[in-house]
Amino acid sequence: MKLKGLLLAGGTGSRLRPLTYTGAKQLIPVANRPILFYAVDAMVQAGIEDIGVITGETGEEIRAKLGTGEAFGCHFTYIPQAAPLGLAHAVKTARSYLGQDPFLMFLGDNLLRSGLKDLVDRFKTGQYAASILLTEVEDPRQFGVAVVDQGRVVQLVEKPAEPPSHWALVGAYCFSPDIHEIVEMLKPSKRGEYEITDAIQTLIDQHKVVDATFVQGWWKDTGRPQDVIEANRLMLEDIPTHILGHIDASSEIVGRVQLGRESQIQHSTIRGPVVIGDNVIIRDSYIGPYTAIGDGVTIEETELENTVILPESHISHVPERIDQSLIGRAAVVQGRSQRPRAVRLVLGDQSRVDL
Numbered sequence: 001m002k003l004k005g006l007l008l009a010g011g012t013g014s015r016l017r018p019l020t021y022t023g024a025k026q027l028i029p030v031a032n033r034p035i036l037f038y039a040v041d042a043m044v045q046a047g048i049e050d051i052g053v054i055t056g057e058t059g060e061e062i063r064a065k066l067g068t069g070e071a072f073g074c075h076f077t078y079i080p081q082a083a084p085l086g087l088a089h090a091v092k093t094a095r096s097y098l099g100q101d102p103f104l105m106f107l108g109d110n111l112l113r114s115g116l117k118d119l120v121d122r123f124k125t126g127q128y129a130a131s132i133l134l135t136e137v138e139d140p141r142q143f144g145v146a147v148v149d150q151g152r153v154v155q156l157v158e159k160p161a162e163p164p165s166h167w168a169l170v171g172a173y174c175f176s177p178d179i180h181e182i183v184e185m186l187k188p189s190k191r192g193e194y195e196i197t198d199a200i201q202t203l204i205d206q207h208k209v210v211d212a213t214f215v216q217g218w219w220k221d222t223g224r225p226q227d228v229i230e231a232n233r234l235m236l237e238d239i240p241t242h243i244l245g246h247i248d249a250s251s252e253i254v255g256r257v258q259l260g261r262e263s264q265i266q267h268s269t270i271r272g273p274v275v276i277g278d279n280v281i282i283r284d285s286y287i288g289p290y291t292a293i294g295d296g297v298t299i300e301e302t303e304l305e306n307t308v309i310l311p312e313s314h315i316s317h318v319p320e321r322i323d324q325s326l327i328g329r330a331a332v333v334q335g336r337s338q339r340p341r342a343v344r345l346v347l348g349d350q351s352r353v354d355l
């Protein structure tokens with residue numbers, strides 16, 4: 001059995017504003033690589049060769065980054081969705097691309113340590129109408145929630161106020177073509193979206209078999225800034241050391257560090273795991289664990305850790321240590337050594353500063 005892929009890269013990304021005013025949320029980097037690239041890798045590793053990519057307002061940017069698929073070992077077909085009306089609406093939009101083939105749908109802002117191969121292999125060996133991936137979470141109210149009985153899914157609810165279990169739906173689903181007929185008849189939910197969770201519940205109501213696979217290792221939905229910082233931390237746990245740039249004699253490198261081309265470390269301490277892109281300058285600074293610094297960034301007389309910095313930003317003379325922060329593209333954060341030490345800010349809408 002050969003599955004097609006459906007990768008969801010549309011939506012609005014409202015919980016990641018202001019970063020997502022200028023770019024797609026699925027392209028925010030984790031360990032200096034767009035989140036969406038890890039999703040494609042996971043699909044390809046699970047044996048998927050043809051992937052339909054659902055795009056929204058940021059379609060052009062997504063297409064420019066992903067290309068034809070050749071670089072990933074697959075082939076992309078771009079499918080624009082007129083408005084982000086829900087995951088089931090995305091399936092409906094992809095109807096003619098998917099045809100009568102079974103398919104793996106994956107949400108482009110989800111990261112999974114153990115990949116998608118187990119889910120796909122299990123789906124291929126059984127006679128299932130659908131197969132979903134689940135993980136136990138403390139507070140399941142912001143997810144789809146499943147009740148499982150003897151390996152079969154018996155109930156599914158989207159973002160319930162009173163969850164019937166702790167099993168949350170991870171954004172990965174295998175479907176037989178049975179799903180299309182249901183998606184056609186689906187009514188919007190209370191939040192006004194066509195929910196894939198409701199479509200799968202309809203399969204259950206029709207006595208079709210919905211199988212569950214459980215996540216091994218960590219899973220992250222990167223919908224909120226703190227999720228991106230946490231995903232970055234998890235991803236950096238695995239990086240090997242790789243130094244291409246230049247480190248001067250008065251600098252100290254401890255632990256696993258990656259340093260890109262033409263980058264320079266001067267009179268600084270870098271304590272890994274840390275990943276630093278190309279053309280970065282770090283001077284008289286301390287860069288602590290779980291930090292990812294994008295291409296073209298400059299950091300001077302500043303201490304930071306557990307932080308994600310997007311390309312082309314400039315950070316200098318910040319008096320306090322920057323911690324647990326997410327700094328957008330081409331941002332400027334500048335401290336002042338002379339008095340008066342007033343704080344001057346030019347911040348985008350919905351920015352957040354904790355002093």
Ligand SMILES: Cc1cn([C@H]2C[C@H](O)[C@@H](COP(=O)(O)OP(=O)(O)O[C@H]3O[C@H](CO)[C@@H](O)[C@H](O)[C@H]3O)O2)c(=O)[nH]c1=O
Pocket residue numbers: 008009010011012026054055081083084085086087089090107108109110142143144145158159168169170171193197221223
């Ligand atoms: C609504 C919609 C979303 N998308 C994309 C944007 C995101 O990359 C991805 C997920 O969209 P979100 O709106 O963030 O979905 P979210 O509220 O997190 O909930 C979904 O994902 C959760 C797991 O992350 C599941 O537990 C929920 O059952 C499922 O509904 O799909 C589209 O491409 N088109 C759409 O119409």
